[in-house]
Amino acid sequence: MSCARIEDPALLTGRGRFLDDLDPFAGTLTAAIVRSPHPHARIRGVDLTRARRHPGVAAVVGPEEVAAELKPFPLAVKTPMPYYPTAVGRTRFVGEPVAVVVAADRYLAEDAAELVDVDYEPLPHVTDIEAALGADAPLLHEEAADNVATDRTFTFGDVSEVFATADHIVAGEYDFPRYSSTPMECYSVVAEWQEEAGGPAIEAWSNFHGPFSMVAVLAGAFGMPASRVRLRIPADIGGSFGIKAGIYPYVALVALASKHAGRPVRWTEDRIEHLLASSAGSDRKMRFEAAVSADGRIRGLRADLIDNVGAYLRPPEPSTLYRCFGNITGAYRIDAVEIRSRAVVTNKTPTGLNRGFGGQQLYFGLERLVDTIALRCDVDPVELRRRNFVRGRDFPYATPTGGVYDSGDYHTALDMLCKNADYEALRRRQAAARRRGEYLGIGVATIVDPSATNIGYVGLATPAEQRAAGRGKSGSTEHVRVTVDPNGVVSVLLGTVPQGQGHATVAQAVVADTLGLPRDQVRPVVEMDTATTPWTITSGSYSSRFAPLLTSALVEACERLAETIKIAGATLLGTDAEAVELADGVVRLRERPEESVPFRHAAGLVHWDPGSLPDGVSARLYEEAAFTPPESKAASRTDQINSSLCYGFVAELAVVSIDPDTRSIRLEQVFTVHDAGTILHPVLLEGQVHGALAHAIGGALYEEMRYSPSGQPAATFMDYLCPTTAETAYELDSDHLQTPSPLTKLGAKGCGEGSSMSLPAAIAGAVADALRHEGVEITSLPLHGDVVHGLLERTTEGTN
């Protein structure tokens, strides 16, 4: 169904309507936020007097107002680490909001922000995971016993026995860096506090995109039911890649500012604020250990994962730890698993969703370990993976942690990869390069790409015995409403809140194909209004949900709608609904397709002349569907969870060269094979692959949210280096295998995140492969000339 993106003409001609372009309320004022310059400080006092007196200022709200008028956001665990939209009592990261100033324009607001007097008493700070776990570490939250927000251990299978009888035990410790996404438009909120007869309410426009469980968290801070917080989201949100899921504390803050100003308030985050204090993927320290038999089969796995979630366990954290719980064994048949999952708070910005969410961290450790196992067993890394793969006959494959892999053919995908890359020739090229004194490396990663998150995994952070009966969490649902107008034009209201992926294009094509209509007879509407668009807690654009879930809901709704149209068409044709079909924009007789009536006449009949319909048929030309897969259950009492609905696959190979003199790394080639089930739109799928690869290149080679020893983060594009077109000019060979999911209506799985999880590991493997004969091992990212230089100098010193 490849066709041009219907979103593009507006975007490419400057007619996109982003939040900062919109002016939904008359008389809106502008806010600026006062932020902490300290990583950790007690707030002795906040004096808002001078700021409030500044000309043009309507309101200034500080920690006192926030603490008095809001409740802490409800957290996923009971650890006492209260989280508000501003610092209260203490500030715990550089950039944490302390006050918000509302003025006539942003210039005045920033002028007045400088007049907010905050008396800070700096406290010792900690940004490193291990240091935060130390006995004498500065304690971030005074009511908590330590800096550990959650700590759970899970055992599945006979782990001790498997390790006791293993031929090899292979272990590795890995550090995954903190990096982010850099959407074109930063966070933006326009909120109005409304006093209604039934009490206060909030209408807020923002470029939030879900998960809508955060709407409940947001409303919880105001003690309001979610229905009193009306969220509006425009069609163009300026990108996110997950990062904008962290916007809701600002929605609360701006709504509170509106209450004080008595006027609607707009706040648009600038780039420095964004890099300083919005969100990021968590940095993770992890230790993996595998029990391996002599032939290279992995029998058991121990994983010790510690996420640095920053200063607060901001929901949906600690989900980074659990999103991949059901697929923690990756593409491999491993029956015995022990996992320790910890989240630690430090004086860094709180973390959250970032494309790949939990997968890039997991697979960096797991795939580095698999490479190490291959070395130890003296087996080629490709062959070792092949030996351990889940096999075609194993599907549906139940993992020890509760995942059920719906479909796949990993061996075929890997064979395609090796053929496309001509793996043997690459190895010969590498040997020749090495003889010439050049560094050339080949890295492989093979990963399971989970899509359509089951939010039930959030429950795992709480021990099973403490999970209240009847208060379970589960599910992976998306919603649509499909309507036919009197002209036969079909409107489709989506609940997925796209971030720019092209949901409208694919939705249009799916509906048109299901109803046998030309594309231009289908009009998708992607704007979200929580007062009118159907939604539930799991709605939104995250965890690659659109392709598996929303398109399934579309098919369900369209199939029901088709019944009504068929009845109306049959009425016009003087026959029964069973005798007709929809195709080519008409309702026609199955047996004599030349006898037909236009779809629009059938729709017109229902609108204008429902009296002519058979008795008992309702004039219903709107259908809603909530695709609700039964496979997404809550976590079991034994802590197993099928953490996603679908599990795709990526096999990837990276080739890097390293200049022996400058030690600069060059990514030369990437070969990738994706299996995302049935392909809905080849061009959009390819776009997602390109984007995920670029994101991965950022994380592997360029981007890092670094903190100085004084706790100051890098907060400009001079220091936070995103790859540009010049850095992504590598040679790409992308291929696809299709093993349809039996669980979704069209067989499609998610595909937007896969390579963002696999390529960091493949690049690390390639760099390690290039430098192995120098005694260098790669256990962290990002990698660049300075890092390679340090590693090579260290090994030289060691051997001297």
Added chain:
Amino acid sequence: MKAAPFAYARPSTLDEAVAELASADGGGKVISGGQSLVPVLAMRLARPEVLVDINGIAELGRIERSDGAVEIGATVRQRAVERDRLSAEVPLLGMALPWVGHRELRSRGTVCGSLAHADPAAELPAVACCLDATVTLSGRTGPRQVAAREFYAGAMMTGLGPDEVLTSVRLPLARRADGYGFAEIARRHGDFALAGVAVHVRDNRVTVTGFGISDRPVTRTVTGEVTGDLLDAMVDTDGDGHASRDYRRRLFRVLAEREIGKARARAGRKERDDDQ
């Protein structure tokens, strides 16, 4: 990210500009292309009382040749020089300009603005030092000429007085048998250099200027071989998150040796051409 309040002046003569700066008594700041200054203003890291916009001063927009040299005025855009035959007449300038930011930035940024901004990792100050260029500084007491090699006093620090405008730079045109080299390494295309080098070879004399390796461009002129120790000693910057001092030393040495070799080869080739 909105600038703090400032007054704005757009004089049409140099005298008026200097008078504005003088009356601001140290609180004035000259703007031409604004590619470095505007972000700094937006971040409130610079808070001038008066912004003196020199784009309306016609005489500062000229490129003039005389006595084997070229003079580039203060409002001449980098991109204009890049596209002018000047980039062939002063080959080092032509080699360096593509490395300055991105094309979009060069279409607004000026050659003299980059010289006055004095970022230690910037390309154009290094070119000026390597070629032994002269800058003209115009203040209340009239214009004065300062050698580029004397102009830089540290990171973002120069000999420019508070009431002075850097009105032009004078660069010598290349002689036929001169050889040049220029290279830099940055984390990404268009970033400030981790280490960079400009090289000028004339006869048996080699001038090497490093940038990104100290708090200002560092220039050495050597007759005969350029030793590794000499190159290493030029690098005295502290490391940062992008590169340690030790790595910068390695990069600078690799780049300098490569570019000196190329510059010597180019000079030698032209000499041979002349002999034939």
